[in-house]
Amino acid sequence: MQVTSVGHAGFHIQTKAGSILCDPWVNPAYFASWFPFPDNTGLDWDELGNCDYLYVSHLHKDHFDPENLSKHVSKDATVLLPDYPVPDLERELRALGFTKFIATDDSVKHRIGPDGIRSAEGALAPDELDIMIVALRAPADGPIGDSGLVVSDGETTVFNMNDARPVEMDVVTESFGHIDIHLLQYSGAIWYPMVYDIPAKTKTNFGKQKRQRGMDRARSYIEQVGATWVVPSAGPPVFLDDALRDLNDDHGDEGNIFPDQIVFLEQMRIHGNTGGLLMIPGSTVDLTGTQLLSLTHPIPDDDVEKIFSDKAAYIEAMAQRMKPVIEAEKATWAPAEGEPLLDPIRAKFEPIMKQSDLMCDGIGYPVGLVLGDETVVLDFPARAVRAPEEGERKFRYGFRIAPELVRTVLRDDEPDWVNTIFLSTRFEAWRIGGYNEYLYTFFKCLTDERIAYADGWFSEAHDDSASIELGGYEMQRRCPHLKADLSKFGVVDGNELTCNLHGWKWDLDSGRCKTSKGHELRTRKL
Incomplete structure (x- = not known):
């Protein structure tokens, strides 16, 4: 098996039974803020796109690149x-011209060939692969979903986890046995x-915590x-616009949340793991089973x-090479000036509320x-979008956004402001109190479809009857946030529990969640 990095979370997996192109991102994402690092524009995208299978993990624009998929990836x-x-x-993929699909079942091992899913009995034929896609379905996972892909050609098994955060890892190893090469996110996004x-100073301290927590979580998955x-991938992006250049980890900022591959490989070595591999776009690893x-x-x-x-x-x-690309992207944004934004935001949000x-x-x-000179209030208790009331100037949660960005997502009828x-x-944000996941x-x-699913997901009752003992406390085994197994992801420091998944x-x-409203933990001191 040959695994070639095509940048960020993207890989080309060549097997004797065909090739799989995964998450091929090359064009700038999120209002021309993110670019792949290192640069991958020099790759032969037509050759990479002449693949047998395509896997797009989810709709985040650093994984789903419609321009690249449309221009360079075979619709066969x-x-x-x-x-x-x-x-x-x-x-979205059908709209780009793709017509052949293998619909997988979550966390189920499938045997596939040129004619689709086959019987999984016996040894693999030369034109067959065993695959599994672990699909994460919580509303917080990507834009309504994230996933990881396992592929085996009978000799070698690769787990491309990209930036998914599976709760259960046992299903992967139980279904495929030993994993030979693991591709995963380690850096902020x-x-x-x-x-x-x-x-x-507070921002730096929070950044240091987040930087280390992300790497600790990745090491937990590796274990x-x-x-x-292990190949550290799916980050970091690089910020090339002059207004954003300070976000790059290239000037000794200890609170920067975007450590690069070299930083994480050193973290692995410090903790006794020497199996890390550095890959840049175009790097290829050739392996048979565990043999590199x-x-x-x-x-x-x-x-x-x-x-x-x-x-x-x-x-x-x-940045100098990409300056014309950034300027061309900015030229597609809606103008900053125009009619007040209250009415179009009301028309978009109130039916959803x-x-x-x-x-x-x-x-x-x-x-x-706060949109330039205009302030719009999303009054969630009243299910209404309105202008500020007289004297209403302070909000517990707020966003200061350039109006051209809001006009652009409204013009394009974007279903997801997080992914844009x-x-x-x-933008700038402020809040009083903890993070609000619901917001x-x-x-x-x-x-309509997304909000119905998310509202239903949050309203479902989850079983928290199983218990574990950790750090001198008995507590529910499943994290109240997204049901991670706290026996694997929980870390106790004194009387504080951290779930390293998020x-x-x-x-x-007390069982009180210190991060967000609600989400109480069942716990008692032993």
Whole structure:
């Protein structure tokens, strides 16, 4: 098996039974804020796109690149489709011209060949592969879904986890046995804490915690999977616009949440794991089972090292090359000036609010949108969008967003402001109190179908009857947030529990969630 990095979370997997192209992202994402790092524009995308199978893990724009898929990926490719409750991913791919799909079942091992799913009995035929797609279905997972792909050709097994965060890993190893190579995210992909209006020292401290927590979580996954070889991938992006350049980890900022591959490989070595592999776009690893036959890069090894040792210069050169791309992208945005935004936001949001009692009640207070000279209030308790009332100037949660970004997502009828505005980091935010998961989930679910699913998901009762003992406390085994197994992801420090899957915290004496409203933990001191 040959595994070639095509940048960020993207890989080309060549097997004797055909090739699989995974998450081929090359064009800038999130209002031209994110670019793949290192640069992957020099790859032969037509050759990479001449594949037998296509796998797009989810609809985040650093995984789903419609321009690249449309121009360079063969429409004869068979799409390996995750088992999502809302069919947005399939709709988007069909709109690009893809017609062949293998609809997988969540966390079920399938045997596939040129004619689709086959019987899984006996040894693999030369034209067959065993695959599994682990589909995450919580509203917080990507834009209504995220996933990871396992592929075996009978000799070698690869687990491409990209930036998914599976709760159960046993299903992978129980179905496939030993994993030979594990591809996973280790770096940040969020706007917190950079965009928040908080003191610089506080922001640095929060950033340091998030940076380390992300790497700790990745190491936890590595330990659970137990693969022979590990490739840190799915990040970090690089920020090339002058207004965003400070977000790059190239100037000694200890609170930066975007550590690069070299940083994480060193973390692995510090903790006794020497199986890490550095890959850049165009790097290929050739392996049979656990045996690594070769690792080759598209440029000399010294030049690979220089990308990371002199990263600021590399980013500056890349920024100069991409300046026309950024300017062209900005030219497609809606104008900043225009009619007031109150009415179009009301038309977009109020019908969604009226369908989502549980989520509106979970948000629980008005949220302010400061859009240039105009302020719009999302009054979730009243299920209404309105102008500020007289004297209403302060909001518990608020966003300061350039009006051209809001006009653009409204013009384009975007169903997901998280996957457009928020991940761009081109905004400022403030809040009083903890993170409100209901609020950001609402911003992901701006269609009837999405909001109905999310509201129903939150309203379902989850079993928390199983218990574990950890750090001198008895507590429910499943995290109240997204049901991670706390025996694997829970870390106790004194009377505080951290679930390393998403970094949420609880006070173990009271069970109170310290990260967000609600989500109490059943716990007692032993």
